[in-house]
Amino acid sequence: MIVQSVEAVGRAVREVVLGAGRYALFLVRSLFSGLFPPYRFRILTKQMYFVGVQSLSIVMITGAFTGAVFAYQSNYAFSKFGAETMIGATVTLALVRELGPVLSGLMVNGRVGSAMAAELGTMRVTEQIDALESMAINPLQYLVAPRILASIVMVPALTALFDTIGAFTSYWVSTRVLQVSTGAYVARTQWYVDVDDLVGGLFKSAVFGLILSSVGCYYGYYARGGAEGVGSATTKAVVAAGVAILIVDYFLTLFIAPLGVG
Amino acid sequence: MMEIAIRVQGLKKSFGSQQVLRGVDLEIPRGAITVVIGRSGTGKSVLLKHLLGLVPPDEGTIEVGGQDLWKLRESGRRDLRARFGMVFQNAALFDSMDVFENVAFPLREHSGWEEEQIGTRVREVLASVGLSSAVHKLPSELSGGMRKRAGLARALVRNPDYLLYDEPTTGLDPIMTAQIDALIRATQDQHPGLTSVVISHDMQATFRIADRIAMLHEGRVILHEDRETFRQSDHPVVRQFVEGRLDGPIRPDLS
Numbered sequence: 424m425i426v427q428s429v430e431a432v433g434r435a436v437r438e439v440v441l442g443a444g445r446y447a448l449f450l451v452r453s454l455f456s457g458l459f460p461p462y463r464f465r466i467l468t469k470q471m472y473f474v475g476v477q478s479l480s481i482v483m484i485t486g487a488f489t490g491a492v493f494a495y496q497s498n499y500a501f502s503k504f505g506a507e508t509m510i511g512a513t514v515t516l517a518l519v520r521e522l523g524p525v526l527s528g529l530m531v532n533g534r535v536g537s538a539m540a541a542e543l544g545t546m547r548v549t550e551q552i553d554a555l556e557s558m559a560i561n562p563l564q565y566l567v568a569p570r571i572l573a574s575i576v577m578v579p580a581l582t583a584l585f586d587t588i589g590a591f592t593s594y595w596v597s598t599r600v601l602q603v604s605t606g607a608y609v610a611r612t613q614w615y616v617d618v619d620d621l622v623g624g625l626f627k628s629a630v631f632g633l634i635l636s637s638v639g640c641y642y643g644y645y646a647r648g649g650a651e652g653v654g655s656a657t658t659k660a661v662v663a664a665g666v667a668i669l670i671v672d673y674f675l676t677l678f679i680a681p682l683g684v685g
Numbered sequence: 686m687m688e689i690a691i692r693v694q695g696l697k698k699s700f701g702s703q704q705v706l707r708g709v710d711l712e713i714p715r716g717a718i719t720v721v722i723g724r725s726g727t728g729k730s731v732l733l734k735h736l737l738g739l740v741p742p743d744e745g746t747i748e749v750g751g752q753d754l755w756k757l758r759e760s761g762r763r764d765l766r767a768r769f770g771m772v773f774q775n776a777a778l779f780d781s782m783d784v785f786e787n788v789a790f791p792l793r794e795h796s797g798w799e800e801e802q803i804g805t806r807v808r809e810v811l812a813s814v815g816l817s818s819a820v821h822k823l824p825s826e827l828s829g830g831m832r833k834r835a836g837l838a839r840a841l842v843r844n845p846d847y848l849l850y851d852e853p854t855t856g857l858d859p860i861m862t863a864q865i866d867a868l869i870r871a872t873q874d875q876h877p878g879l880t881s882v883v884i885s886h887d888m889q890a891t892f893r894i895a896d897r898i899a900m901l902h903e904g905r906v907i908l909h910e911d912r913e914t915f916r917q918s919d920h921p922v923v924r925q926f927v928e929g930r931l932d933g934p935i936r937p938d939l940s
């Protein structure tokens with residue numbers, strides 16, 4: 424019994440370590456391959472459109488409602504000690520430092536990470552990736568590098584949009600619905616929120632873009648076994664990238680703080 | 686003896702606990718069609734992928750034009766691969782591109798040609814496989830046979846030095862099969878330096894197109910001869926396979 428469970432734990436640890444190593448190698452080789460010509464501008468543009476433009480609506484909706492609901496909740500808390508004018512600063516700080524990057528990252532992961540895993544997984548099981556290789560094309564350079572680069576660029580852009588819309592809905596809810604004084608709301612926000620907060624948040628979101636795209640591509644690239652394999656690769660990719668975003672977020676927050684940014 | 690284009694020595698490959706190739710030795714001559722036959726699941730497709738260096742062998746060596754594939758760097762293997770054309774068993778067309786773009790793809794990647802030149806060449810190859818009417822269809826809109834021919838066109842388009850066909854006619858009607866076989870033969874005859882490897886289990890077609898025939902059985906090449914010698918071989922496994930009989934050394938694995 425005990426021997427068996429120790430063995431099982433050992434196997435699981437081994438799997439995780441091997442998987443992490445394989446992922447790291449995949450990531451490094453993909454990024455490295457992107458440094459050399461031919462540069463895939465057409466694919467890059469297409470992916471930027473897919474990651475960025477086609478995520479606009481979900482990011483805008485999430486941003487709007489996050490800002491609005493967070494204003495309500497902050498009002499509830501602050502009204503207990505009469506500090507309602509702090510809503511603006513609190514909500515905006517939380518948005519640009521944390522909620523914007525993390526929620527946009529998770530939303531885009533659900534849409535884009537899963538699509539990348541499914542697309543590359545299908546290409547793998549139908550031998551399209553082998554076909555690329557048979558034509559002397561590096562699939563990491565052709566398929567993976569542009570997807571990662573597009574996500575590193577577009578996820579921060581989406582986050583900036585999320586922040587902006589969230590800040591606006593929070594302002595609207597606070598001043599129009601909750602009757603907080605407009606002047607005080609704006610003044611406090613300007614006083615407490617810094618450009619550094621925004622920069623730190625956008626840096627985080629670039630890392631989240633890297634995570635969600637590379638994890639999605641990784642699971643797709645190594646998918647096995649027909650439609651079922653593609654399905655499970657997609658699910659695993661979304662879950663793994665989602666968890667990774669939250670864990671990495673914690674450590675990034677720790678590391679960025681001493682730099683004076685964010 | 687003809688020049689050896691591809692030499693496989695002691696090739697072994699397992700997937701997990703399943704031993705697929707158990708020591709394949711095979712010398713493929715330049716300027717001829719070598720047909721590899723064998724039962725479904727014996728590892729013919731796996732062998733073909735080894736010739737391209739798509740899969741690393743567990744043991745053994747694969748030499749192409751005298752160069753050991755796995756002594757080369759990845760970039761060297763890639764340069765060598767650029768001289769291959771491969772027809773995949775299930776065509777493996779890029780499903781985000783139409784037929785034209787699929788066939789144009791290798792040219793766009795490697796030839797440096799102008800758009801006009803590419804267009805002319807692509808149309809020419811598509812005509813030779815009888816796909817002129819489906820130029821702008823997506824792979825999902827093609828029949829199995831059309832997909833196969835589009836895959837063939839994509840492999841042919843750059844006039845490669847090595848052409849690998851994985852069951853190019855399986856699933857086609859008899860007339861289309863004869864047409865594709867004729868095309869394979871004609872392509873070979875028009876390019877004296879070309880090395881073709883065809884995987885097949887259609888014996889009629891094999892005898893029609895092959896210069897040499899190799900039989901893969903239980904992970905090894907059990908016989909590799911020129912066509913006529915092969916036809917007359919009295920190796921019991923070969924005889925049973927060629928004649929498609931139920932009784933003999935190969936046990937039908939119906940369980």
Ligand SMILES: Nc1ncnc2c1ncn2[C@@H]1O[C@H](COP(=O)(O)OP(=O)(O)OP(=O)(O)O)[C@@H](O)[C@H]1O
Pocket residue numbers: 700705723724725726727728729730731732774
């Ligand atoms: N990537 C892989 N992972 C695991 N097993 C594999 C893989 N590729 C092939 N196999 C196994 O190797 C064996 C040989 O497969 P292969 O596709 O080469 O057969 P084949 O001779 O081409 O058969 P067919 O004539 O039906 O195409 C099969 O049992 C298959 O399950």
Ligand SMILES: [Mg+2]
Pocket residue numbers: 729730731774851
């Ligand atoms: Mg096969």
